[in-house]
Amino acid sequence: MQRFYEVMFIVRPDVADEDLDKLIAGFEQTVTSGGGAVRSTEKMGRRKLAYLVRKFSEGNYILLTIDADGALVAELERRLRVSEPVIKFITVRMDEEDKRLSKIKAIRATRKKLSAIQTEPAHPAPTPAEAAPADSASPA
Numbered sequence: 001m002q003r004f005y006e007v008m009f010i011v012r013p014d015v016a017d018e019d020l021d022k023l024i025a026g027f028e029q030t031v032t033s034g035g036g037a038v039r040s041t042e043k044m045g046r047r048k049l050a051y052l053v054r055k056f057s058e059g060n061y062i063l064l065t066i067d068a069d070g071a072l073v074a075e076l077e078r079r080l081r082v083s084e085p086v087i088k089f090i091t092v093r094m095d096e097e098d099k100r101l102s103k104i105k106a107i108r109a110t111r112k113k114l115s116a117i118q119t120e121p122a123h124p125a126p127t128p129a130e131a132a133p134a135d136s137a138s139p140a
Contacts, residue, residue, distance in 0.1 A: 002036070002037075002067045002068065002069060003067070003068065003069065003093060003095050004039075004066075004067055004093070004098070005065070005066050005067075005068060005091055005092065005093055006063060006064070006065050006066075006091070006092045006094050007063070007064040007065075007066060007073075007076065007080075007091045007092075008061065008062070008063045008064075008089065008090050009061075009064075009086050009088065009089035009090075010049070010053070010060065010061055010062075010086070010088040010089070011023065011059060011060040011062065011085045011086055011087070012056060012059065012060075012085050012086075012087055013046055013056060013059055013060060015060065020060060020085075023083070023085060023086075024041060024043075024062060024064075027064065027076065027079065028041065028064070030072075030075065030079055031064075031066050031072065034071075034075060035068075035069070035072065036066050036067055036068030036069070036072045037066065037067040037068075038064060038065070038066050039065040039067060040063075040064075040065045041063070041064055041065075042063040042065075043061075043062055044060075044061035044063060046058055046060050047059065053087045053088055056087060059088070065094075073091055076091075077089070077091060
């Protein structure tokens with residue numbers, strides 16, 4: 001069963017652009033040869049890491065969005081784990097996230113917006129006609 005995943009991995013900052021392209025192409029080849037499909041590949045560029053990872057304070061971020069089954073994702077994660085230039089990676093199953101978000105949107109669509117409900121004020125302001133008799137009751 002094909003599912004939708006996002007795989008983000010961080011590559012060492014000292015890797016050349018040509019080597020980075022070869023590395024990404026190798027991971028894409030792993031996905032396509034295993035029966036999956038690569039939806040998109042996004043190089044997010046070099047960014048500062050929140051903490052030191054393998055003595056690096058920066059890394060090149062790459063985001064792969066793929067359609068694959070669980071066995072193929074396990075193989076891709078194994079290759080990411082043993083690849084020397086990759087210092088960190090994470091895989092997120094996005095079809096569950098999409099399902100959760102669509103459920104929340106459906107619940108929100110059924111609720112009435114508070115700004116759309118027009119309520120009458122609890123104490124209406126007195127009209128000038130009601131205020132006039134109070135003035136005529138003053139002693140002469």
